[in-house]
Amino acid sequence: MQQKSIRRSNRDRTEATRADLIAAARKLFTEKSYAETSTPEIVAAAGVTRGALYHHFADKQALFAAVVEQEAAVVAEEIERASPPSLFARDALIAGSDAYLAAMRAPGRTRLLLLDGPAVLGRAAMDEIDNRHGNRTLREGLVAAMRAQAMVKLPVEALTALLAAAFDRAALAVEAGSSADDYRTVLMALIDGLSPHQAPRPARTR
Amino acid sequence: MQQKSIRRSNRDRTEATRADLIAAARKLFTEKSYAETSTPEIVAAAGVTRGALYHHFADKQALFAAVVEQEAAVVAEEIERASPPSLFARDALIAGSDAYLAAMRAPGRTRLLLLDGPAVLGRAAMDEIDNRHGNRTLREGLVAAMRAQAMVKLPVEALTALLAAAFDRAALAVEAGSSADDYRTVLMALIDGLSPHQAPRPARTR
């Protein structure tokens, strides 16, 4: 039984170590915040040394960026899984909204993605990440709604960003204990307010 | 000419030192971000020692909170000065929005109030501060609009928070170089979308 260090390719080693570091960092960043989490803690949880961390990542911030990137991808995936794209434009938007709010209830996720992320990486970097993941489906949904004449024509980038900001704040408020129903109601009202005709829609806020 | 330490009351000393510290911290926090600003830098700029800082504030975070508090008050003041409350509900909202976006163009203000503030103090603390200053007028404007039947009835707290979030994101986007007109257009559309009747309003987005 030769247990001592089976031969592993460098690519496998790198991949495994990076994954361990990201996983450990994710756990701590969601539990405690970026500033309160130290690199000694992270590497201890990952079972490596700080040398490994600084070999694979330029600095603590780069590791944080990797965690945010991954978490944003997970959120986007959860949304796409929960909201089938084969619906009327408005229904797709609503389904996506609910899926987003549900996804953001994972512990620590709001702080990671909505508080620490923008502060540590900057809004520009966060926009870049969001546009690559979550916001993409939102923007496409809005474009589809506009094309289907189900929504007034507006600058797409700005509308996407502002609705996303509203969703984000709603997620934070719900996590803080506010009424999820209230926020959902207002979000739906904001979206429905963008309808062009204003025929008396069925007031199904639930 | 006896120049050596004219007698000053303790209250005056405290007031002056606190003001110096807050002013120096404000300058650095708006130039560089909370994390990149060190207490040695702050006290050097204020002309005191770290002993004074830790005598007047529990920690660096408490000094930051004082800076945020003051800056939020200044923003609220600028808004109230720029937007006369004697108008129709919708016009008052629009005037307030423009005043807010204008006020947030002060260098570093968006990072201080919209990025570092929430990350360092938490969203709950920022909500508390906002509700005491800026958001107050917004909420009152919304309540007035609802009473005047100029806006659909919605949960006030949630509506205030979500609109404020949209304004915040707009301010960040404009600072980052996005089209101020686009964001203004979308903000107005969101507000107008909350009108109950939907008579074809004059499309004066400018």
Add this chain to the structure above:
DNA sequence: TAGATAACATACAGTCTGCATGTAAATGCA
């Protein structure tokens, strides 16, 4: 005017980050 207290200044301990250096494993090439 003396003692108490507030407003600082100075000194120190502990921790953290980033880098430089050292070592073992893997890779590439003759």
Add this chain to the structure above:
DNA sequence: TGCATTTACATGCAGACTGTATGTTATCTA
């Protein structure tokens, strides 16, 4: 297959920062 090179780490170190404890001076109070 053997060896030089590169990669993937581990270890050690320097600088900086935060918070506190202690010392000193100015103000307040009785």
